[in-house]
Amino acid sequence: MANMSPKKVPIPEQEPQVRNRNFQEVALGYTAEQAIEEATRCLQCKTRPCVAGCPVNVPIPEFIQEVAAGNFDEAYRIITRENRLPAVCGRVCPQETQCEEVCVRGKKGEAVAIGRLERFVADTWMAGHQPETPEIVKKGIKVAVVGSGPAGITCAGELAQLGYDVTIFEALHAPGGVLMYGIPEFRLPKALVQREIDSIRKLGVEIVCNVIVGRSITIDELFEEEGFAAVFVGSGAGLPSFLRIEGENLNGVYSANEFLTRSNLMKAYEFPKSPTPVRVGKRVAVVGGGNVAMDAARTAKRLGAEEVYIVYRRGEDELPARAEEVHHAREEGIIFKLLNNPVKVHGENGWVTGLECMEMTLGEPDASGRRRPIAKEGSNFVIGLDTVVVAIGQSPNPLIRQTTPGLETERWGGIIVNEETMKTSKDGVYAGGDVVTGAATVILAMGAGKTAARAIHEALEKR
Amino acid sequence: MYKIIAKKQLNSAVEEMVVHAPYVARKCEAGQFIILRVDEAGERIPLTIAEYDRANGTVTIIYQVVGHTTRLLAALNPGDSIVDFVGPLGQPTHLARHTRVLGIGGGVGAAPLYPQIRALHEMGVACDVILGGRSREFVILEEKFAPVVENVYVTTDDGSYGEKGVVTDKLRSLVASGVRYDEIIAIGPLVMMKFAVLAAKELGIPTMVSLNPIMIDGTGMCGGCRVTVGGETKFACVDGPDFDGYLVDFDELMRRQGMYKEEENHICKIGRG
Ligand SMILES: Cc1cc2nc3c(=O)[nH]c(=O)nc-3n(C[C@H](O)[C@H](O)[C@H](O)COP(=O)(O)OP(=O)(O)OC[C@H]3O[C@@H](n4cnc5c(N)ncnc54)[C@H](O)[C@@H]3O)c2cc1C
Ligand SMILES: Cc1cc2nc3c(=O)[nH]c(=O)nc-3n(C[C@H](O)[C@H](O)[C@H](O)COP(=O)(O)OP(=O)(O)OC[C@H]3O[C@@H](n4cnc5c(N)ncnc54)[C@H](O)[C@@H]3O)c2cc1C
Ligand code: FES
Numbered sequence: 001m002a003n004m005s006p007k008k009v010p011i012p013e014q015e016p017q018v019r020n021r022n023f024q025e026v027a028l029g030y031t032a033e034q035a036i037e038e039a040t041r042c043l044q045c046k047t048r049p050c051v052a053g054c055p056v057n058v059p060i061p062e063f064i065q066e067v068a069a070g071n072f073d074e075a076y077r078i079i080t081r082e083n084r085l086p087a088v089c090g091r092v093c094p095q096e097t098q099c100e101e102v103c104v105r106g107k108k109g110e111a112v113a114i115g116r117l118e119r120f121v122a123d124t125w126m127a128g129h130q131p132e133t134p135e136i137v138k139k140g141i142k143v144a145v146v147g148s149g150p151a152g153i154t155c156a157g158e159l160a161q162l163g164y165d166v167t168i169f170e171a172l173h174a175p176g177g178v179l180m181y182g183i184p185e186f187r188l189p190k191a192l193v194q195r196e197i198d199s200i201r202k203l204g205v206e207i208v209c210n211v212i213v214g215r216s217i218t219i220d221e222l223f224e225e226e227g228f229a230a231v232f233v234g235s236g237a238g239l240p241s242f243l244r245i246e247g248e249n250l251n252g253v254y255s256a257n258e259f260l261t262r263s264n265l266m267k268a269y270e271f272p273k274s275p276t277p278v279r280v281g282k283r284v285a286v287v288g289g290g291n292v293a294m295d296a297a298r299t300a301k302r303l304g305a306e307e308v309y310i311v312y313r314r315g316e317d318e319l320p321a322r323a324e325e326v327h328h329a330r331e332e333g334i335i336f337k338l339l340n341n342p343v344k345v346h347g348e349n350g351w352v353t354g355l356e357c358m359e360m361t362l363g364e365p366d367a368s369g370r371r372r373p374i375a376k377e378g379s380n381f382v383i384g385l386d387t388v389v390v391a392i393g394q395s396p397n398p399l400i401r402q403t404t405p406g407l408e409t410e411r412w413g414g415i416i417v418n419e420e421t422m423k424t425s426k427d428g429v430y431a432g433g434d435v436v437t438g439a440a441t442v443i444l445a446m447g448a449g450k451t452a453a454r455a456i457h458e459a460l461e462k463r
Numbered sequence: 464m465y466k467i468i469a470k471k472q473l474n475s476a477v478e479e480m481v482v483h484a485p486y487v488a489r490k491c492e493a494g495q496f497i498i499l500r501v502d503e504a505g506e507r508i509p510l511t512i513a514e515y516d517r518a519n520g521t522v523t524i525i526y527q528v529v530g531h532t533t534r535l536l537a538a539l540n541p542g543d544s545i546v547d548f549v550g551p552l553g554q555p556t557h558l559a560r561h562t563r564v565l566g567i568g569g570g571v572g573a574a575p576l577y578p579q580i581r582a583l584h585e586m587g588v589a590c591d592v593i594l595g596g597r598s599r600e601f602v603i604l605e606e607k608f609a610p611v612v613e614n615v616y617v618t619t620d621d622g623s624y625g626e627k628g629v630v631t632d633k634l635r636s637l638v639a640s641g642v643r644y645d646e647i648i649a650i651g652p653l654v655m656m657k658f659a660v661l662a663a664k665e666l667g668i669p670t671m672v673s674l675n676p677i678m679i680d681g682t683g684m685c686g687g688c689r690v691t692v693g694g695e696t697k698f699a700c701v702d703g704p705d706f707d708g709y710l711v712d713f714d715e716l717m718r719r720q721g722m723y724k725e726e727e728n729h730i731c732k733i734g735r736g
Contacts, residue, residue: 038729052698173500173507173547190499210549212682222505238684243697249696249715251722266506275506275531276679277726309723397683399701432730 003040006109011116016078016331020301023269025184026328027091027116032070035120038169039068041105042112049102050114060114061098067117072143077126079118084157084195085150085446087126087178090119091188093443094322129269131199139163141460144228146213146400146422149177150442151433154198155448155456160203162457167228169211174265177236178434179442181265182257186293186302187325190264214399219407219429229463230428230456233415234449237394237434243287247345248390251354252279254393256288256296263299278303281386285309285355287342288391289318292439294325296332296389307355309336309383312371313341313360336339337383341375345388396435404429413440421455422448465499465517468521468670469728474600477527477571478537479513483594485520487512491579493706494556495672497522498681500547501535506694508532509678509700511575523603525574529729536661552681553704556584556671561645563639565613565668566592566660567630569651573604573672576650584611591616591642593633595655599624631662637638638666649708653717660708670708676719690716 012028013019019026030038042064043357050060058079066075079086095115096433097100103111143159145152148170156166176179179193202208213219213235222228238256261277262268283301286293289312300308310329312319315338319326330336339360346354360369396413408416409424415431417424422432432448434440448456468482480570489498495667514523528537539545556579564583568576573594580590591614596602598621600714603684608615618633626633630651638644649659658670676688676699683701690699693710697703 101542171549171658210547212549212552213487215551216490218547222672235603238682240684240686242686242689249691251718255686258679258687261679261685271726272730273503277723277730279722306643329537350715401682 003037003042005117006040007033008110008113008116011113016178016328020332023302025189026186029123030116032072032106032124035067035117038113039064039117041178042068043104044378045104045262047104050099050112051105053099053102054448055098055344055443058118063121064112064117067121072121073128075121079121083446084154084250085442086118087122088150088193089120089443089446090115090117090195092183093448094441096323098443099199102393103331105410107264108202127200131191131202133193133202134161136161136204136247137163138165140441142167142226142228144169144222144226144231144454146219146233147171147177147435148175148197148207149234149236149445150179151249151435151445151449152177152232153197154446155234155430155432155453156205157200157203157262158450158453159456160205162453164457164460166205166379168207169213169217170207170209171212171236171240172265173209174234175207175209177234178285181261182295184260184264184299185293191222193384196251212402213400219400219404219426223428229460231432232422232433232444232449232452233395233424233429233431234398234433235400235435236393237396237439239395239397239413240390241393241395242424243342243392245342245344245351247347247352249400250352251345251350252281252347252386253345253388256389257379257394257461259276259328259389260292260299263303266437269303278389283308283383283385284389285337285383285385286313286389286391287311287355288393289314290320290393291325292394293391294329296322296391298329298332300387300389301332301334309337311337311340311342311357311383312334312361313337313339314370315362318362318370325376339373341373343380346382352385352388353390354384355388356380356382394434395441396438400435412438420451422452423455464546465548467539467541467543469541470570472544473525473603476529476601477525477574477603479523479525481521481523482545483520484522484548484550487548488515488520488534488670491515491522491551492555492653493558493574493582495553496681496704497524497548497550498552499536499545501532501539501547502546505546506532506533507547507679507681509675509681511551511578511673513574513577519598522548525571527571528557530727531637543587543609544707545594545706549681552700554702556582556705558586558588559572559646560586563589563591563642565634565647566590566608567595567649567651567655568592568604568649569595569649569655570597570601570657571603572651572673573602573608576648577607579648580608584653589613591637591644592617592706593630594625595619595630595651597621607676620638626643631658632664634659635666638668644668645697648672653713653720655711656708656711657717660711660713664709669677671705672708672711673704674711675704676715677722
């Protein structure tokens with residue numbers, strides 16, 4: 001008989017006023033007892049809406065059944081049949097709009113905590129096992145992958161498993177994409193990302209860092225000079241947008257990418273032990289309402305800022321960030337200035353002193369379906385600040401499209417693909433993840449990597 | 464890992480290093496740069512590609528020891544390795560088939576200037592160069608420029624070598640004496656570039672400069688390197704580093720370059736904890 005408690009088993013977390021001073025993980029994870037208790041809330045229903053709600057179709061009821069029975073290793077094997085990065089997905093996937101949104105238990109009470117269980121299974125496995133080196137029969141066919149974010153890693157892993165010789169080319173000095181440079185340590189520990197990448201290496205994937213495709217080597221040269229039979233482009237959406245308002249180049253104005261890269265990838269929070277600095281000051285405003293904005297705000301707090309604001313031009317209901325992240329940010333003392341639009345950065349002697357905003361109201365829904373913000377005339381006011389972080393979105397870096405003749409892209413820069421196969425307009429070139437969709441999610445990028453791997457395999461088998 | 468093949472001291476603060484980096488060497492052109500990290504915990508710093516050898520897969524960098532990372536780099540020797548060395552970054556210099564071009568190199572700015580002048584020379588463009596420095600010691604690469612230019616002029620602030628004065632004095636006197644230049648390429652400290660551009664504007668000579676804002680990734684991902692050029696925000700790492708000097712907001716750039724002065728001084732004094 002299932003456990004009929006209407007609530008999820010709570011997950012232990014660091015206290016808000018403790019964790020907003022450190023970079024350790026916020027959520028501490030279930031114990032085995034808690035995981036088993038939560039797993040027994042699953043009804044093992046026949047319709048399995050959760051599986052259809054998962055972009056990579058993890059057989060959720062099956063793995064939960066094994067957790068309930070205490071067979072954690074078996075649960076891990078079931079998940080990883082479909083998802084190569086369970087420790088990552090268990091932490092950062094928006095389960096509330098995917099598997100958990102459609103869970104039958106969610107109709108009366110809370111959904112089964114699928115994400116927390118996935119995380120528990122992955123962490124338990126990692127604590128007890130080293131990555132395995134499986135026996136793979138090699139085909140002697142080379143495939144190149146551009147970018148080592150979730151899309152690239154997934155595509156590479158799938159193809160390596162099938163026997164292809166896969167090389168990932170990564171522009172930065174460390175693999176992992178946004179998982180490494182964007183999402184902060186306190187939400188996704190970097191040691192864990194490292195571990196997931198190690199297991200991809202164990203499949204025989206070679207990761208070559210410090211190679212910028214388009215500069216160090218072009219896609220045409222990968223085919224013609226290096227003998228690759230297919231190329232998957234998973235280069236993400238790394239180009240930051242700015243507000244284009246007066247004062248944006250003052251000292252103390254950062255893009256979220258720069259602020260987070262300095263902190264995460266370059267470990268500025270350990271300055272001077274780590275030589276890359278970051279300026280935070282006492283009062284910080286982060287402009288934007290997505291996950292990136294929440295991460296930047298919570299990072300600023302941890303770096304010692306006393307007052308941290310989220311400045312967003314729409315309202316609470318329109319915040320694109322995950323509800324859980326908004327909740328965590330509020331608990332940690334982030335101040336939300338909603339329905340405010342920045343119009344000018346004020347400065348003195350070249351440094352930021354404040355952000356001038358206008359109050360907004362919401363009008364009719366716009367093309368995105370969200371209500372359009374309208375400025376209230378004469379409502380201008382200035383928030384006194386030391387630092388402004390701009391987190392209003394990213395688009396694909398133009399380098400690859402500029403250097404790859406025959407690759408068709410959207411006006412905003414996204415690579416155009418056939419969604420069934422992720423095949424681009426150029427022969428042998430496939431693409432997926434944020435470079436196709438614009439900034440989206442880890443799991444959608446992984447799904448695209450997987451689809452592309454399947455299509456590449458089919459195309460190469462037919463040759 | 465990127466192996467150091469050779470190293471040479473050019474003066475008390477400037478060194479030349481040859482590094483094995485085949486992915487950089489295979490495609491790089493004059494005007495492009497690399498970013499390196501000396502060790503696993505290191506900072507990323509940009510340096511111009513001074514020379515390259517495609518056959519041997521090597522790249523030469525010339526750097527002035529000014530702070531933490533350049534000091535760590537200077538502590539390495541042939542046979543040692545650098546953990547990260549990525550490139551080529553930035554746009555190659557646009558080299559036009561002019562009749563006569565003047566290069567102006569201030570201090571270590573002579574290093575990024577050299578590949579551009581050499582490339583022009585190889586295209587058959589006549590070139591002169593003015594090398595400026597605080598004193599004799601800070602004038603570098605004179606012997607490298609000699610075979611690729613018609614005249615090497617030297618100025619020093621204290622008069623210890625060449626003519627006493629700054630590079631713009633020499634520029635004015637050359638033009639006054641009747642030499643005609645179609646273009647100037649000025650590379651050096653920001654103040655020097657700012658004043659070289661002012662002088663060139665008066666003289667009506669188009670001037671290209673190579674900018675060196677603070678950078679992290681060098682691929683257009685962070686926007687830390689943004690500069691205002693002709694009233695528009697550009698990312699120096701992908702749109703540059705070369706820009707039309709007339710259009711650059713040098714005052715903003717100087718301010719942005721000083722953003723971490725305090726931290727740089729701090730880490731310079733204590734080293735790494
Ligand atoms: C701060 C932040 C927080 C986020 N939080 C969440 C979250 O909680 N949940 C969620 O699901 N999603 C979140 N996202 C979104 C998610 O991280 C992305 O959708 C996902 O990482 C996209 O994966 P990708 O593989 O397409 O690209 P990326 O992860 O961007 O990886 C692309 C890689 O390609 C490399 N590259 C780019 N150009 C080249 C080139 N020319 N040559 C070689 N390499 C190149 C890049 O350096 C990078 O490593 C967040 C994003 C950010 C920035
Ligand atoms: C595209 C580009 C090409 C460059 N090419 C060369 C080159 O060929 N040779 C060379 O010697 N240098 C070059 N530089 C400058 C070089 O990157 C810096 O000198 C280096 O980053 C200093 O690092 P550090 O840790 O040793 O010093 P830090 O401790 O970081 O700084 C010490 C001093 O150097 C100044 N400084 C810091 N960063 C820069 C910078 N980016 N530019 C100028 N001054 C800076 C600081 O204001 C401070 O006074 C280039 C910079 C760019 C952006
Ligand atoms: S250095 Fe990051 S965008 Fe130029």
